[in-house]
Structure formats: structure tokens, C-alpha cells
Amino acid sequence: GQNIDQPTEMTATEGAIVQINCTYQTSGFNGLFWYQQHAGEAPTFLSYNVLDGLEEKGRFSSFLSRSKGYSYLLLKELQMKDSASYLCATMDSNYQLIWGAGTKLIIKP
Amino acid sequence: GAVVSQHPSRVICKSGTSVKIECRSLDFQATTMFWYRQFPKKSLMLMATSNEGSKATYEQGVEKDKFLINHASLTLSTLTVTSAHPEDSSFYICSARSYRGDTEAFFGQGTRLTVV
Numbered sequence A: 001g002q003n004i005d006q007p008t009e010m011t012a013t014e015g016a017i018v019q020i021n022c023t024y025q026t027s028g029f030n031g032l033f034w035y036q037q038h039a040g041e042a043p044t045f046l047s048y049n050v051l052d053g054l055e056e057k058g059r060f061s062s063f064l065s066r067s068k069g070y071s072y073l074l075l076k077e078l079q080m081k082d083s084a085s086y087l088c089a090t091m092d093s094n095y096q097l098i099w100g101a102g103t104k105l106i107i108k109p
Numbered sequence B: 001g002a003v004v005s006q007h008p009s010r011v012i013c014k015s016g017t018s019v020k021i022e023c024r025s026l027d028f029q030a031t032t033m034f035w036y037r038q039f040p041k042k043s044l045m046l047m048a049t050s051n052e053g054s055k056a057t058y059e060q061g062v063e064k065d066k067f068l069i070n071h072a073s074l075t076l077s078t079l080t081v082t083s084a085h086p087e088d089s090s091f092y093i094c095s096a097r098s099y100r101g102d103t104e105a106f107f108g109q110g111t112r113l114t115v116v
Helices: none
Strands: A003-005 A009-013 A018-025 A032-037 A044-049 A053-057 A060-065 A070-075 A084-091 A097-099 A103-108 B004-007 B010-013 B019-025 B030-038 B044-051 B067-073 B076-081 B090-098 B111-115
Touching: A003 A084, A009 A018, A018 A032, A018 A084, A018 A103, A032 A060, A032 A070, A044 A053, A044 A060, A044 A070, A070 A084, A097 B044, B004 B090, B010 B019, B019 B030, B019 B090, B019 B111, B030 B067, B030 B076, B044 B067, B076 B090
Parallel strands: A009 A103, B010 B111
Antiparallel strands: A003 A018, A018 A070, A032 A044, A032 A084, A053 A060, A060 A070, A084 A097, A084 A103, B004 B019, B019 B076, B030 B044, B030 B090, B067 B076, B090 B111
């Protein structure tokens, strides 16, 4: 079967660093995406990993280990505006996106 | 990145009426468009995949006669919720993938449908 797991909710402090983990089991693999979604809005693209390793983009970095079926999104220098849900999604062999339930990130001053 | 425009952003309709939601790719040609539904605090649920010029492929449990999808051109797909009921109230989001086969799917702004 296909399954994506990520924590339901996390809390972090402004200025700190937080890591959101995602584990997956999918039939075929054509990459993993991270999206940010603010309440009432559509998701916005953050990152795409298809090869193992770390991809850094400003304050956000995403890591992938295909052998472990594992990814994480690392957010540095947290800002209040980073409070949102973070969705992990994999693309299967049919190029369909399989979505995790999302991790609600709460940033405290 | 590419722009996908979804309209309307919010709509309130009476029970029993139909509502049409449009999804347009503004600066690229989208061979495939996806329609999602999202309940509060839940992840995206894929309803159907539409390819330009062919019938949409619906996910299991999604009523094709209730959620009519038309992908008449490479830049426009529409979702019509027919005979809407209060339980159809939800957040509907479209996304589009370009004909170039880009892996990234670009999302519309979403439509908040409330059926009263």
C-alpha cells in the first residue's frame, strides 16, 4: 500500500530551527515534495527531492534518503509567518502525488 | 513559477443548485489538471485527474455525475458541483502540470464552497 507519515503538530520558537520529518511507502517513486499551506489558502511549493541528499534553499532545506523512505524539511531562523501546515507528498510511478496529512507548525515568540 | 488561476475564490450557493469552478493555467499549457478537495485540518484528497480532450479519471468514491469535470483546452479545466448539498461544502483546489512534463504541479488559489 501507499502511506505517508508526518507529525500532526509541532511547536517551535521564533528564531530557532525546526525539523519536520516525513516517512513514506509508495508504489514507485518519482520524487518527494514539500509544500507550505497557510490556513484557507492553497499549498505553495517549497522543494522537490528525487536524489538522496540535502537541498538548501535559503532558510529552508530538504533532505531525502530513498533507501530509508525518509525525508525532512528543515526550517532555520524561524519567523512568525512560518506558522503554517507543511505537507509532504511523494510522486508515484504514475506521476500522481500522494499526500501526507500535513504537519501544523506553531511558532511562538 | 507558473501561474494557475482558480475562480471563484469563495462561493455561497443554495442547496440544490449547481456551481462551476474554473481553473486556468495562465502562462503554460497544462495537459493534465488535478482536482482536490480538502476538509478542515485534513490533507488534500484527489478527486479526479483530467487530461485535455479526454474524459476525466475519477478516484474511487467520487461521484462523476455529481462532480462534472471538463478539460476542453490546454489552459482551462472546470469542475461543476451539481445539485449541491451542505455536505459538499469544502475547499476545492486545482493543480496543473505542463505538457513539458514538469514534475512540479502548480496550484490554483482554491475555492471555498459553502452550500446553505
